Amino acid sequence: MMILSLCLIISLSNTILGIASPARHLCHPYQKDALLEFKNEFHYNVMAGKTESWRNNTDCCSWKGISCDPMTGNVVELDLQDSFLNGPLRSNSSLFRLQHLRTLDLGLNNLTGILPASISNLKYLRILTLYSCNLFGKIPSSLGNLSYLTDLDLSVNDFNGELPGSVGSLNRLTELRLVSANISGNFPPALLNLSELTWIDLRSNNLSKLVYFEISGNSFSGSVPPSLFMIPTLVDLDLGRNDFTGPLEIGNISSSPSRLRVLYLGENNFNGPVPRSLSKLVSLVSLDLSFWNTRKGKVDFSIFLHLKSLKLLHLSNMNTKNMVDLSLLSHLMSLGDLDLSGINLKIDPTLNLPSPIKFLALSSCGIAEFPKFIQSQTRLIYLDISANQIGGQVPAWLWKLPVLWYVNVSQNSFNGFEGSEDVIQKSAKVMLDISSNTFQNPFPLLPASLMHFSCSDNRFSGEISREICKLVYLDTLVLSNNNFNGSIPRCFENFSTTLSVLNLRNNSISGVFPEESIGVYLRSLDVGHNKISGELPKSLINCSRLEFLNVEDNMFSDKFPFWLRSLPNLQILVLRSNKFHGKIFSLIFPKLRIFDISRNLFTGVLPSDYFAGWSAMSSDVGIVDSTPVRILGRGSGFYHSLTNLQSLDLSQNRLSGEIPPELGKLTFLARMNFSYNMLEGPIPQGTQIQSQNSSSFAENPGLCGFPLEKTCGGKEEEATKQEEDEDEEKEEKDQVLSWISAAIGYVPGVLGGLTIGHILYSYKYGWFLRIFHCFT
Structure with missing residues (x-):
């Protein structure tokens, strides 16, 4: 019985250790068969390369050039570069049965033939390298179906025709190499739509009709190759509004006169002197070098005198220290x-x-x-x-x-x-x-x-001039930061059918806002920091295009304007520092980004689901001006529609009830202010909320909990007990896991010791042979 028990224990120990050890055989049989069939599709010379190690009785994941996913066992990488493959890549090749391939490198092999359209069967490919494979024919348009492709190298082949437009569908492509690939025809404009592309190499091809190269308004960086200016067919080159850097070199263009007519290099990070070789681009009609950093050096404006055909010249903000005599440009007779x-x-x-x-x-x-x-x-x-x-x-x-x-x-x-x-x-x-x-x-x-x-x-001071009312075509009127007083002229109704922007901010305008002055085309209304009283004009309900509404720091006395929920495009709503009062209704503002109702007289309980449906709060926005705290959204993904709320100010109202506990889960909530209300109950637990200064919760007699000094009694103790119970439960789980881990290490050791002890003891009595039979 002792021998049987010992055998059982040792067997069980080996089983446990076997389960814990990594699997030795990963390769799926059907993938091994596909690889061996692929190997047999080619002829080999004496040196068989990486495939020489491929044997049917071994795990294919251990073969040279093969990498497998350790979790699934799928073949995910096939690297047979320079492996002496001789023969065409067949359209029905067993290669295309390896559906999980992410990397395929067949470079430096003799795959004489066409690139089959069935290459698109490898739909999860990220890297495809067919460098120097003696491929010919047209590049298949099916390449555009490889939607995960990030790196494509078809260099040094003998293709013919144009690069298919379907390549423009590879929106994850970052690197494209087509050096000496015999590509011909027009430059493929579809490449300019690939926003992730950081490397493109088209050297030594037959692209003969590159006329327009326009990539303005992107994030391209690095230096601009001088060869770009040497393309003889290039007429329009627009690199403006990017992040190109370094001094610009145009190269020697005297040997082949340039046809370039449009050159936009403005709003980049070019530095150093303006290249004198620009003067050789005598066909230029439009030239933009704005925001060129000359490092406070001097600019030789005589460079531009050779460009007699110039109609557009933009040299703004060139950071040059020299004074320029405008008369230098009097010789440019076509300048417009x-x-x-x-x-x-x-x-x-x-x-x-x-x-x-x-x-x-x-x-x-x-x-x-x-x-x-x-x-x-x-x-x-x-x-x-x-x-x-x-x-x-x-x-x-x-x-x-x-x-x-x-x-x-x-x-x-x-x-x-x-x-x-x-x-x-x-x-x-x-x-x-x-x-x-x-x-x-x-x-x-x-x-x-x-x-x-x-x-x-x-x-300007006094009442707003009635002369303005004669402007019947007015779309935008900005009278802010003056000393206007009196009321808003009722004659503003004259342009109520045209006005889209009205800004009367920071004056001393008083009286009631006339309803008839609000036009249906209004997009932005700012009357902040005045003395306007009465109710918010209800005619705003007709302004379906309204995006910005700011009436802060006035004397408006009105209930919360719940009817604003009907405005589908409202993005900014600021009601702070007025006499708005009553309850705050739950509303849906699908595009609202900034919401400020602080320093009013609102009462009642703030509903816990108040912010549900404010989906635009998940967008990236910034603080618009220096006025205090806004409700801001940032990033994507949110809890109850709003986990990225960044700043919240509900101070100086008459809000009651508890602070919604959901606010404790808003991880981006950097600043908040609930002071001077009638809130009660415990402050929600959460890193962001409890990092606030106690002044953010001041003058709420019923509030308790950190960061206030006032404890919450029963509720706080109950919460603390719950936390302690959770910690205790976690500790017990950790102890169990620790015990299991210790057992895994301890049991084999004990078993080993017992086994050795029994072996030594039993050897004396002739039991060793029996134990040996147990092992074998």
Whole structure:
């Protein structure tokens, strides 16, 4: 019995250890058969390469060039690079039965033949390398079905025809190598739609008709290869608004004159000197080098004098320290669009630019006088001379320019307009920005055709001028940060059918907001920091396009505007610092991102499901301005629709009841304020909530629990006991697991010791042979 018991114990121990040890045989039989069949599809020379180790009586997961998933046993990688494979890759090859392949490398083999369309059967492929395989024919369009593909290398083959447009469907592709692949025809524009592509190599092909290369507004980085400028057929090259860096090298283009007509390099991170070889691009019509970092070096503007065909020249914010004489550009007779903003300019009063300028931007150029050469620019449409040092009055001749519709003279020291009423009001201006100047009463005459008018941050006072009401085409009106008082003119109803943006912020406007002034096309309304009283105008319910509503710091006295829930596009709602009162109803705001109702007189219990349905709170948003705390959403995924709530302010109301415990699970809730209410009960347990300062919960006599000093008595003790019970239960589980772990290590040791002891003891009495038979 002792011998039998010992055999049983040893056998059981071996079984346990066998279960714990990793499986020795992973390979599925059908995958082994497929691999062996694939091996036999080719002819081999004397050196059979990696497949020489493939034997039917061994585990295929141990073969050279094979990798398996340790969990499933599936073959996931096949690397037979340079393995002396000779023969075509058949359309019915057993290779395509390996459905779980993620990596396939058959490079440097002699696969003379076409690439079969059935390659798409390997639908989980991430990496496909067929480098130097002597493949020919057309690249199959079925490649576009490999939706998981991240790396594709078909270099050094003898394909013919174009790269199929279906490659544009590989939206996970990061690297594409087609060096010396004999690709011909037009450059495949579908490649420009691959947003994950970080590496593309098309060297030494027959792409003969690359005319347009436009990748603006992406996140491409690194340096720009000089060879890009050497493509003889290239006409339009737009690399603007990316993250390209380093000094730019254009290369030697004298041997093959460039046909390049459009070159956009602006809004990148290029640095160093502007390359002088730009002057050789004599066919250029449009050139944008804006935001070029010259490292405060000097720019040789004579480079541009050779570009006689230029119609557009944008050099804004080039970070150059030298002053530029604008007369240098007087030789560019075709120039129609000029942006030199951010460059320190010298403008001679007698300067004459003979070119027909249509768009002119000279913002932040250190100009002290209104440039007189503009007077002769009768084709001028767009003028921006903002952020300079120009004072006095806007000259009368400006109103006489026949097609000028956009005028921005903001951030200067203008104090009025020259010109008669007849000339100004008949002027065909559409957009006028005179903000941040020193304008004061009387309010200036305005062109009757204005659609956008901004006069914020000036010195206007008194009641809002009724002259504004004559602007019947008005779409945007900004009168913020002045000293206007009195009520909102009822004549604002004149443009209630056109107005989309109304900003009266930070004045001293009082009275009731007139219902008739609210138009159905309103998208943004900001009347914050005034003295407006009464109720929120109910006519807002008709503004289905309303996105922004801010009435903070006024004297509105009204119930919570629950009817705003009918506005499908509302994103920002700020009611703070008024006299709104009553209960807060549960609402659904599908697009709301910012919600501030603090410092009012709201009462009642805040429902625990109050924020359910506010799905837009999961989007990335930022703090719009410096006004205190908002409700902000960030990221994706949320608990009860709102686990990424970042800031919450419900302070200084009359809210009662308990703080919803769900708020303790909002992991991104960085700041909150429940102070000065009538809340009661325990503060929800949660890392974010309990990291707040006690002032966030102050002046709520019924609140208890950390971070307040007041304990919660029974409820808190009950919660503490529950936590202790949970900890005790966890500790017991940990002890059980520890005991099992110890047993696993201890039992084999004890059994081994007992076994050896019995063997030694039994050897003396002739029992050794019996134990030996037990083992064998």
